[in-house]
Amino acid sequence: MTTLVLFGSFAIFLLLSVPIGIALGLSTFTTILYSGAIPLQFLMKELVTSVDSFPIMAVPFFILAGEIMGKGGISERLFKFANALVGNKTGGFAMATIITCMFFAAISGSGPATVAAIGGIMIPAMVKQGYDKKFATATVAAAGSIGVIIPPSIPMVIYGVVGGASIGDMFIAGIIPGLIVGFAMMLWAYIYSRKNNYKGSDEKTSFRYIWETFWDAKWALVIPVIILGGIYGGIFTPTEAAVIAVVYGIIAGLLLYRELALKDLPKLFIDSSLTTATILIIVGTATAFGRLLTIEQIPTQVANMMLAISESEIVIILLITVLLLLVGCFMDTLAAIIILTPILLPIGINLGYDPIHFGIIMVVNLAIGFITPPLGVNLFVGSGISGLSIEALSKAIIPYFLAMLFSLLMITFIPELSLWLISFGD
Template sequence: MTAAVLFGSFAVFLLISVPIGIALGLATLVTIFFSGSLPIPFLMKELVTSVDSFPLMAVPFFILAGEIMGKGGISERLFKFANALVGNKTGGFAIATIITCMFFAAISGSGPATVAAIGGIMIPAMVRNGYDKKFATVVVAAAGSIGVIIPPSIPMVIYGVVGSASIGDMFIAGIIPGLLVGLSMIAWTYYYSKKKGFKGTAEPTSLKKISAAFWDAKWALLIPVIILGGIYGGIFTPTEAAVIAVVYGLIAGLFIYSELKFKDLPKVLADSALTTATVLIIVGTATAFGRFLTIEQVPNKIASAMLSISDNSIVIILLITILLLIVGTFMDTLAAIIILTPILLPIAVQLGYDPIHFGILMVVNLAIGFITPPLGVNLFVASGISGLSIETLSKAVIPFFFAMLISLLLVTFIPQLSLFLLSLGG
């Protein structure tokens, strides 16, 4: 009965449009009052202790690094390099946009941040070059979801903390799945562009042009190399890497590219603080919500129920996939990871899944939620940029949904896509 009150009150708060972080906290508070099994200070204690974590400090620093780099001229240079590579091909502008999002994903760690940074530049540019506005908008919205798959990734940090998994290993394991998702989007974009006659630029590409664009973008392209190389090489932890990314972004934006001004820093800090506060409220309340579930032994009951359906590992993992796809449509990715990891990870381990591999499955699965309504955060950000309605974008993004779904199934049933790079270091 207690679990029913917890989930029921949470559903009611969501239906009346209470923000998810607040809804989780209020649902926990209502259930504490109803059950009487825990003291009221339980919620306040969890809000504090859940964010009192050294690995979790990576989150605000990666958010700040993404804000700095988004306003420091880095995204524009990344696009120029991607455009030099593929701009003259069929659908070249759209493909270059996806590649740029993949590059920026290796900097920001956030889906909505990637859409905001790239969409403001690329949606108007694609429309000017003859692309359909709907298609241009959903290209950015869909490609932005790669921001949480290619490392560094904020959801991977959260999974590492909740699931007691190595965040560095999660970062390395996300590289190939992130590239796979990007390539699946590029394949659909090329097919659609060829069908609709979206031509590339008339300018021929050349090694000289690519080299010049690469040289101009070299400081931006070095960022993921430094972050991942430093973590995997044992030079610094993911949290320290996030701090280094902030310092590097400031140097590149202020002094190398000189597009970030000192007068811009207060707004950059304010924007990143607002995003960080939102994330940490969700982390705190979702942790309290999940802890209450654990006390009521709900994870054990769900695990037993799922395992009683079938002893076939393929059936169980498909059920988990369907559950995550549904949850991703209405729940924030971070909240879903915090609440569901303690429930689903033991089941996955019992089925023989590596915890790192399963973490990647969760992140890729929930990344699809960035483009699926009613939550669909990336769609809302892209809608704000283009002015198109969510209903219009929800229909146009369907092919990208299936491209991501195919990639998810490949990652699910071919573990080496996640674990191959880790095996090289082992």
């Protein structure tokens, strides 16, 4: 009955449009009152101890780094370089937009932040180039989801903390899957553009022009190299890498690109603090919610139920995939990782999956949730920029959803795509 109260109250709060972090906390509080066997101090203790972690400190710093770099002239330079590579091809503007999102993903670690930073520039620019507004918005919203797959990734940090996995290995493992998802989206962008006669620019791309745009964007492109190289080279931890990203972003914006002024910093600090506060509330309440699940032995019950359905590894992993896709439609990515990792990771390990590979599967699954209604955060950000309705955007994004789903199946059933780069460090 306690389990029913926990999930029932959570569902009611969601139906009442209570924010996910508050809904998790209220449902936990309600269950504690109903149970009577758990002290009220349990909730307060979990809210504090869940965020009292050195690895968790990477989250606010990566958020701040993304805010700074989004305002420091980096987005425009990344696009110019991407456009120099593919701009003269059929659908070149769309493919350049996706590549730009992939570059920015290697800086921000956030899906919505990627959509906001790139969408404000690229959606109007694509429409001006003759692209359909729905396709342009869907392209940016979908490509923004790569923000949590290509490292650094905030969900990967949370998975590493909850699942006891190496955050550095998670970052390295996400590189190839992120590229696969990006290339799958570029393939659809090319097919759609060819069908609708969206030609590239008439300018012939020369090696000299590519080099010039590359050199102009070099301070942005070197950021992922510093972050991943430093982490995997043992020079600094992921948390320290996040701090370095902030310092580097300020230097690049103020001194190198000179598109960021000192007067801009207070607003960036405030915006990132608000985002961080929201995320840490979700982390705290989701941790308390998940701990209650463990007390009620729900993870064990779910694991036994899934393993009893079939002896086939393929059937079970597909069931897990369907579960994660459904959860991604209704629950915040970070909350889902905190709650479901203790439930699903033991099942994955029992099936023979490496914890790092399984973490990538979870992150890619839940990344799809950024573009699936009713939650679909990227859809709301894209809609806010373009003025399109969520319904129209949801239809336009279906082909990108299928591209991500195909990529997910590849990543799930070909472990080497996630683990190959890690093997070089062994």
